[in-house]
């Protein structure tokens with residue numbers, strides 16, 4: 352019986368990971384590492400286009416695959432950055448890999464932030480904990496394209512000073528005058544913290560008067576954070592469709608096939624992970 | 639579409655002849671169950687079965703298969719599940735099931751694993767007779783006009799054969815002498831009577847038209863909680879449903895050979911860990927929420943997107959769920975009807991200790 356399956360399919364395999372090299376990796380805080388990754392094929396590396404808020408699937412040979420937000424900005428092509436928390440199989444293995452190791456990457460996936468629509472508007476970026484991963488991308492993007500946006504405000508809360516991801520980078524930002532960068536920690540048990548203390552919503556009182564219709568807010572953080580932050584944003588009368596948040600779901604494919612990220616009748620991986628508060632109140636189960 | 643005729647006794651020789659270079663998968667009886675299986679003994683094919691335990695999707699996307707072989711050099715796509723096959727004996731509702739999977743897997747971001755297997759599989763349909771659990775008439779999937787290469791309609795002594803594609807025509811050309819080129823007037827008469835009698839034999843009926851609205855209006859109805867308490871979270875409903883498409887991906891590392899595999903497995907949104915993310919956060923800890931998702935997909939989301947339910951009326955879930963959660967009892971509950979089902983008879987106390995599941 353001659354019955355051989357073909358080696359190549361009629362279409363390209365969208366699940367095939369592209370080899371990428373870990374150029375740099377170091378601990379940002381306990382349990383969270385920073386990774387700089389470059390696609391090995393230089394042409395593919397330079398032509399890898401993405402939007403802030405999109406994510407990729409990272410693969411480790413024989414271990415598994417998981418979704419991660421891109422933390423770098425598309426305005427600096429060639430290198431992709433991630434901040435990753437060590438929680439399980441894939442992330443354990445990633446943490447154990449040395450610089451120069453090869454991993455697999457496919458993507459980018461998801462809708463990302465509507466950077467075109469947000470042009471000429473004020474941006475308020477609010478993050479807690481590891482939620483900063485996708486938001487750093489849009490923050491750096493807005494700073495690299497500073498003249499495209501009106502006021503840019505960045506609010507970031509961590510539990511303690513040594514749990515603030517990208518602390519030094521953000522402390523430098525807080526010295527710049529083209530961006531309002533407010534950092535806070537829930538508790539300062541080091542005695543050396545120079546910025547604010549209190550939960551992230553306590554930073555709202557420092558904000559200047561804003562024109563709500565001209566403002567987009569972007570939120571990402573632990574699930575408990577959303578409600579409180581959104582309440583504050585609604586007090587500022589920011590329209591619901593201009594409050595954006597990125598959500599996390601379990602994902603196995605990234606392209607609407609495996610079903611894992613389904614919410615109601617949408618797929619987080621293609622219809623999200625960025626949703627507006629308007630979507631959230633019109634869709635059950637979103638947060 | 640060309641319609642020709644085949645004497646009954648010539649069917650098996652025909653199948654034998656055309657499957658010389660392809661695997662033939664057809665319904666057979668094994669351990670008291672009718673299943674789709676790779677045929678070695680052609681006399682075992684069950685021509686009269688109503689439904690198989692698992693739907694024919696398993697012939698296209700096996701319950702588990704390799705997506706990639708992982709070597710030191712990287713990932714190598716593995717399409718070895720997609721060998722040339724003939725799927726024989728598939729009924730209209732199950733062909734509709736494949737057409738629904740086609741929409742999910744072949745449109746927007748097509749899935750090469752599905753496409754490869756699909757284009758290497760010839761579909762040879764066979765007419766059927768409903769039992770008390772079939773309701774394909776309600777889903778309008780009792781008749782099929784596309785999605786097959788050949789379709790055999792059983793008329794007592796012979797089959798009328800619909801030729802649905804050029805690949806199907808090529809099969810006929812392998813043994814043209816087996817076929818009569820034209821059905822007789824009597825055949826057409828027999829076919830017409832058979833069709834009418836069959837169409838009026840459906841005992842189970844569901845009105846799907848109002849389902850999207852009822853799903854919305856009755857989302858918080860207490861029957862969901864009742865079902866949730868009874869549901870075992872076993873996932874059987876998804877395994878047997880011809881339109882369930884969810885899957886999981888797991889890598890396997892073969893330490894001895896320093897290689898590995900990336901494998902794809904059937905999955906079900908009724909399983910508890912389905913929606914779990916890091917740090918034990920689970921957006922659907924509750925069985926009731928997971929059942930709502932299953933039925934939202936079948937009876938609301940799919941209808942909104944494609945204009946029809948993602949249920950083909952095969953009746954498998956009616957026969958499979960150990961606690962009687964199925965399209966029939968759910969749609970009856972949505973319509974506010976009294977439902978006689980295990981989940982509805984469960985005393986409150988007995989079920990309460992399971993409510994944390």
Ligand SMILES: Cc1cc2nc3c(=O)[nH]c(=O)nc-3n(C[C@H](O)[C@H](O)[C@H](O)COP(=O)(O)OP(=O)(O)OC[C@H]3O[C@@H](n4cnc5c(N)ncnc54)[C@H](O)[C@@H]3O)c2cc1C
Pocket residue numbers: 406415416417418419420421433434435436437438439440441442443481484485598599600601602603624914915916917918919
């Ligand atoms: C769009 C998106 C962006 C993300 N961005 C980041 C990021 O920038 N940094 C970061 O550290 N994490 C991010 N995550 C979460 C990250 O994908 C999961 O923590 C990761 O999948 C865990 O993989 P693992 O194999 O190490 O853990 P596992 O061993 O698989 O499991 C650890 C825990 O994570 C759960 N889990 C398993 N698979 C997934 C999955 N696919 N998605 C979510 N949870 C899962 C398990 O149920 C278990 O509770 C993101 C997730 C999504 C959906």
Ligand code: SF4
Pocket residue numbers: 878879880881936948949950951952953954955956964965
């Ligand atoms: S929901 Fe039930 S009856 Fe409908 S196609 Fe699936 S298994 Fe068959």
Ligand code: SF4
Pocket residue numbers: 868869870871872873874875876908958959960961962963
């Ligand atoms: S609905 Fe029935 S078949 Fe499906 S998981 Fe629950 S108990 Fe199992």
Ligand code: FES
Pocket residue numbers: 601602603604605606607608609610611612613618619620621
């Ligand atoms: S991740 Fe597979 S459907 Fe969204």
